[in-house]
Amino acid sequence: MAAKSRQYLLGIEEFEKTNDHPDAFASTNDQSNTQVAPFDFALPGSQPAFQKETLLPAIRAALALNCHIQQRSQFDRKHYFYADQPAGYQITQYYQPFATEGSIVLYDHDGIAPEDGDTVQVGIKQVQLEQDTAKTILQPPSETLLDFNRVSHPLIEIITLPQIHQPKTAAACVKKIQKLLQAINAVTTGMESGGLRADVNVSVRRTDFRLHSSAGSLDRGRVSLGQRTEIKNLSSIKAVEDAIIAERNRQISVLECGGVIEGETRGWTLGASQTVKLRGKEGEVDYRYMPDPDLRPLFINEDLTLMITKTMPQLPDRTVEELVQAQGLTLKDAKTLVELDDGERLDYFDHVCEQLSALHCDPSLSTQISEDERQRSGVNVANWVLHEMGGLLSTSETAFSPEIVPAQDLAYICLMLEIGKITRRTAKELFGRKFRGDRRDVEKIIAEENLLLVHLTDEQYATMALDLINSNPVMAERVKKGQLGKLQFFIGQMMRKGQGKVMAPKAEAALRQLLEVTQ
Numbered sequence: 001m002a003a004k005s006r007q008y009l010l011g012i013e014e015f016e017k018t019n020d021h022p023d024a025f026a027s028t029n030d031q032s033n034t035q036v037a038p039f040d041f042a043l044p045g046s047q048p049a050f051q052k053e054t055l056l057p058a059i060r061a062a063l064a065l066n067c068h069i070q071q072r073s074q075f076d077r078k079h080y081f082y083a084d085q086p087a088g089y090q091i092t093q094y095y096q097p098f099a100t101e102g103s104i105v106l107y108d109h110d111g112i113a114p115e116d117g118d119t120v121q122v123g124i125k126q127v128q129l130e131q132d133t134a135k136t137i138l139q140p141p142s143e144t145l146l147d148f149n150r151v152s153h154p155l156i157e158i159i160t161l162p163q164i165h166q167p168k169t170a171a172a173c174v175k176k177i178q179k180l181l182q183a184i185n186a187v188t189t190g191m192e193s194g195g196l197r198a199d200v201n202v203s204v205r206r207t208d209f210r211l212h213s214s215a216g217s218l219d220r221g222r223v224s225l226g227q228r229t230e231i232k233n234l235s236s237i238k239a240v241e242d243a244i245i246a247e248r249n250r251q252i253s254v255l256e257c258g259g260v261i262e263g264e265t266r267g268w269t270l271g272a273s274q275t276v277k278l279r280g281k282e283g284e285v286d287y288r289y290m291p292d293p294d295l296r297p298l299f300i301n302e303d304l305t306l307m308i309t310k311t312m313p314q315l316p317d318r319t320v321e322e323l324v325q326a327q328g329l330t331l332k333d334a335k336t337l338v339e340l341d342d343g344e345r346l347d348y349f350d351h352v353c354e355q356l357s358a359l360h361c362d363p364s365l366s367t368q369i370s371e372d373e374r375q376r377s378g379v380n381v382a383n384w385v386l387h388e389m390g391g392l393l394s395t396s397e398t399a400f401s402p403e404i405v406p407a408q409d410l411a412y413i414c415l416m417l418e419i420g421k422i423t424r425r426t427a428k429e430l431f432g433r434k435f436r437g438d439r440r441d442v443e444k445i446i447a448e449e450n451l452l453l454v455h456l457t458d459e460q461y462a463t464m465a466l467d468l469i470n471s472n473p474v475m476a477e478r479v480k481k482g483q484l485g486k487l488q489f490f491i492g493q494m495m496r497k498g499q500g501k502v503m504a505p506k507a508e509a510a511l512r513q514l515l516e517v518t519q
Helices: 052-065 165-182 237-256 302-310 318-327 329-359 370-394 409-418 424-435 442-448 458-471 475-480 482-500 506-515
Strands: 008-016 074-078 091-092 099-107 119-131 135-139 141-145 154-160 197-206 210-212 216-222 230-232 266-267 276-280
Touching: 008 165, 008 237, 008 318, 052 119, 052 154, 052 165, 052 506, 074 230, 099 165, 099 237, 119 424, 165 237, 165 318, 165 506, 197 237, 230 237, 276 442, 318 329, 370 409, 370 424, 409 424, 409 442, 424 442, 458 475, 475 482, 475 506, 482 506
Parallel strands: 230 266
Antiparallel strands: 008 154, 008 197, 074 091, 091 119, 099 119, 119 154, 135 141, 197 230, 210 216, 266 276
């Protein structure tokens, strides 16, 4: 089968754990993480009781995915016999889910495959409420432990249409859905807590022939569909992409050898090179779906949907767009800011910008700030919040907190830098002091450590520049011959020698004049 006549169809079933109630169908006390309700163990006489608190984050999630909320939905039983589900069935919404017909748009900056162009729109078939199962813990070589604490924890299952064709795009889709739902406070975070699990359906189909009707004519141009397999319980973005690649390659190998792909459920272990068969899968009839007689239908009033729609937080795509257009951030910085620390870094950025804007309104300072500096304030704040803060966090192995450098302190540092009261070197020193725990106000640190910039005269700049040139004649000669990159050496030396009192533009101007550099 030639590569150009082959197409891959990928469908995703993503499971996200909602965050408003520990158990969806059983009520436990505040220590539910160490307790198991009678229904979770399927004890005789116990019955499910739907916890309505789980519905609100589920509706938020469905609305964020542009779904239509059904006014009436119902719960079904999905029958199977496995140790992680003692009742012998799982509560889900197979026939009448609470949300249908949604979509999500993936952009090139979301990390989709280059083959997919600039955008990919993926249809959402349905979003349904579902009961979680017990956690299976493997104990090599032959033991398996079961943790029933998470049984009945509320899940939302998001089922996409098979409209994805590249493994990288599938991984980008899973990641974007997860980030989207976290941004609206609909799901928990952390894969170790069950915040993300995904099943992926993979099939390979021919594109060089079409199905014909019995009369021999083309049947409306439909293309032959391939047999799909399902890869279960992928718990990371990397696992999604790697597992799809491995299964795609396996199916291609089987087909090229004349074999037949069988419908089955397969597993994947992180770091493996191939998927493994778990069990055969003959179809949905194996699960013997039936309406759950112990749970009433779920009715969602249109007024509730409207209220949730009006109170929904802004979605990440819109936030990124505003950061780029209104604040002037690069697309990369805007996306990073939105995604870092579950939104805490973005909140911190906004708070610093608010504090700085308030300082800009001070009548005694407003005349000292140029219009260019005002327009660039968002970019400058983002640089501190992302890059300067990120560098200190990585070297100190400290988790981000908005209290490390209070927003008002960073805003004051930015202001002093804008109006030329301190140099950038001094600003970094102040930021570092606050990061390392200096409790003094920034204004007090500047005064007590004598960090306020004392502007040097042109003559003082010229004297410093001349001393450096005389001490480095070879380097000076290279600059005169056109090696302008060497000019940065002199500027750096002057700033170090000036101990925070030398402005880089002034230093460069003095050096260029003495070295007779006009370019």
